[in-house]
Amino acid sequence: MDPKPPLRSLTGIKPTGMPHLGNYLGMIRPAIQLTEDCEAFYFIADLHALTTQHDRQALKEHTIQVAATWLALGLDPTRTLLFRQSDVPEVTELCWYLSCVTPLGLLQRAHAFKDAVAKGREITSGTFFYPVLMAADILAYDSDVVPVGKDQKQHVEMTRDMAIAFNFHFGDTLKVPEPRIGEEVATIPGLDGEKMSKSRGNAIPLFLDPKSLKKLVLSIRTDSTPLEAPKDPESCTVFNLFRLLASPEATAELAERYRLGGFGYGHAKLALFDLLEQHFAEARDRFRRHMDHPADVEDVLDAGGRRAREVAVRTVSRVRDAVGL
């Protein structure tokens, strides 16, 4: 056994409502996997959500839904901290200290900001400051690694810039984190074959009731190859979703049926539906139980928040001392 303490990894999860299959395969499953050998801090980024979410009821509901989802999918809150970003006010304090060593130009170069400007979106100061708050999240917990998709890599690099700038001005105080870019997960196709995303409206939500789920799976777009004809599995969305969850054996078997012909897309869809049920039915029951007892979920978040805050308080007191407060 390695005597070194486990690395601390940190991830923020935006509370955008019930997560979908693409979220699960792309982020949730690998993140839960990571808790096996890392000390994981996973927070629900409610402060970040506030840049776009101005519906208080929706924010509350989404927060509980996201927490319930992670718990249902196997996150163990006794060994992984699951908490609300907003339960650690030290983060916003640290955000200020960081902003005072962050050049304006650094924020102006942020991809997300430039993209919003280019698209003519209404943009608030909070959106502009997003990367500083994110840096504060990462640095407040002395995170070692930050598992992110490549779209988030720039934010982690900005965090490093801010930490290095702070350390230059005030002495070695903040731990400079490493981005850990997850190995390229194949893009998850949605109902229409395009990349699955909530905004495209082509997502398959996790924990949908069986009847709705079946209907949704049957609506996956397929070509008009007739029932009898052989079909190419590689170009079929149904097959590509199936293989992401199925064993290699089951995948090979399904591919074979495609190539033989006489096997329709409708049949393939039912196979995918069965696979989804097999995979998520139990988690769905757990999710439902959590949603029926939101107070218990709140307790988990509260407890996680207290433990996370202890860490952040120590960091911020170190930072206050460093800047001369």
Next chain:
RNA sequence: AGGGGCAUAGCUCAGUUGGCAGAGCAGCUGAUUCCAAAUCAGCAGGUCGUGGGUUCGAGUCCCUCUGCCCCUGCCA
């Protein structure tokens, strides 16, 4: 900084002299299909950017604020 234009359904836009808020596309339901698509039938969809004012009555007229676009100026 000054002048002008724009803001209406998820999207693109109509909306007459101030008089019951509309269309196309997207969406949803059904028929059809192994399933989907296409087609057909049906349904739903709105703080008319914000806040005030005039009026019996405001999407429409007046003022405020916010955001976007254009022109001019200023700074470099």
